[in-house]
Amino acid sequence: LDVSKEKMLFAAVGQRALVIGATGFVGSQVVKCLLEKGYKVRGTCRNVEKAQWLRVALNNPSEENLELKEFVLAPEPPPEDAVMDSLMEGCKSVFMCAGYETQDPTTITFMVNAGKAAVDAASRVIAKNPELADQVSVVLTSSTGSTNKPGAAADSIKSETEDWSDPELQQKNGRFSPAAKTLMEITALKAVGRDQKNELTGDKNEKFPRVCIMNPSLILAPQLKPGDVTSPGLGWFLKIMNGEAMAEKIPNDSMSVIHAADLAKLHVACMENDGSDPNVAAASGRYFGVNKSWHWEDILNAVKVEIPEYKMPAKKYEQRAKETLFDSSRRDSLNIGELKDL
Secondary structure (H helix, E strand, O other), X not given: OOHHHHHHHHHHOOOEEEEXXXXXXXXXXXXXXXXXXXXXXXXXXXXXXXXXHHHHHOOOOOOOOEEEEEOOOOOOOOOOHHHHHHHHOOEEEEEEOOOOXXXXXXXXXXXXXXXXXXXXHHHHHHHHOHHHHHHXXXXXXXXXXXXXXXXXXXXXXXXXXOOOOOHHHHHHOOOHHHHHHHHHHHHHHHHOOEOOOOOEOOOOOOOOOEEEEEEEOEEEOOOOOOOOOOOHHXXXXXXXXXXXXXXXXXXXXXXXXXXXXXXXXXXXXXXXXXXXXXXXXXOOEEEEEOOEEEEHHHHHHHHHHHOOOOOOOEOOOOOOOOOOEEOOHHHHHOOOOOOOOX
């Protein structure tokens, strides 16, 4: 019997979590994981009527267990405190899974404002209920685009606390979406008195929510939403599978991959690991949301196994480039078990 998991299951009964972006590719998987673990969910969407597919896809949970609320994020203005407080009512945790993938400066405004709004709303929960300080958490969905340290050696092992992208350089190069994630993370950590190494910089007695940041790359899985593929990353990979992209040659490079269900489990573990279990460290800071990095030759070979008619691109290199390496110790500390293989 895993006592810690039994305690978490008992604690989940009746608890409600807020998922912003509940109908997105990642957000819907987070909702699914929360419901399966016994939590109640308040999920936001642009249109409640159009979001009913989520309820159907999740075996029609009751309104009590899955409450859908209309909430539209935009680059400007930032969400109003009163609106965020209404969404957070009765919740001790918020998952910010919303994205805005336009490659222009508005992406930065959107992501920074969204992340800060979630952190500030959680902080106000603590201000009203100081006794809940250790239980209030924020989980932000970001990406490994914020972890590309300038000048890092190709064979270096990436670390969440040490490897940060340069957001000014990213913007200079027109990489506004990765820059947005980098700046969202920095802003969120600063809002809870922490630096980019997740070390406290202010009054250690001041109470803040735990801020956890999930950094995935390519996220794969069948999307829960029926119909056309809507996730940009999944849509790109579908084009690869259909021979509409990456058709001329195999890139001599690697890609870091995770199954969407595993990524959702990591999100939820960040919320659950609040330090109440003496055997599990309280989750805080960044976590690589990746299984590992595979060379594209291996990824495309896996596609070929599943789709025999897939035409492999030409191999035009002699020596394979090394895969990106990650220090997975922080990810593994979340203790979700074995991740799904390629």
